[in-house]
């Protein structure tokens with residue numbers, strides 16, 4: 001457990017059972033249906049490289065689902081990140097990302113990547129603030145009608 005920038009919030013390595021708390025809040029936190037992109041497999045297979053922020057009473061405050069690419073030895077990848085609406089702009093996501101960056105660097109990874117929707121301006125602004133570069137929208141990146149911006153940052 002380490003302290004997060006929000007008083008009373010701590011971060012820790014995720015556990016498989018955190019999946020249930022994440023899917024309970026995801027659609028509300030994103031303001032649109034996203035649970036179809038959040039399969040249980042991510043917490044089962046990548047909990048050791050994913051992070052949870054929670055209050056002293058165990059309420060979910062934020063999370064990062066990330067992994068060390070098994071196929072690209074230089075790369076780490078962040079699949080999903082969310083922070084509770086009431087805790088945004090406190091630096092919580094930044095602190096979760098920085099902890100993930102340290103973890104990835106310690107495994108010898110030299111770049112972290114993620115993708116986001118071209119219309120998710122908040123996500124793009126957040127990633128740019130953390131030093132990611134954004135590609136132009138890639139048409140059909142995740143299938144028909146699913147355009148994505150590819151985000152990359154050296155570690």
Ligand SMILES: CC(C)(COP(=O)(O)OP(=O)(O)OC[C@H]1O[C@@H](n2cnc3c(N)ncnc32)[C@H](O)[C@@H]1OP(=O)(O)O)[C@@H](O)C(=O)NCCC(=O)NCCS
Pocket residue numbers: 029030079080081082083084087088089090091092093094095116120122123125126127129130
């Ligand atoms: C994107 C998200 C994770 C950011 O979490 P957060 O804890 O509010 O981010 P931080 O407080 O660490 O912000 C770090 C910096 O990113 C930038 N940033 C964050 N949110 C921003 C916004 N809404 N508009 C513009 N810039 C923003 C700012 O530069 C900010 O620094 P500052 O507050 O000192 O200006 C959060 O808004 C969220 O959960 N959104 C819904 C889910 C989502 O879209 N996730 C990302 C795609 S998977």
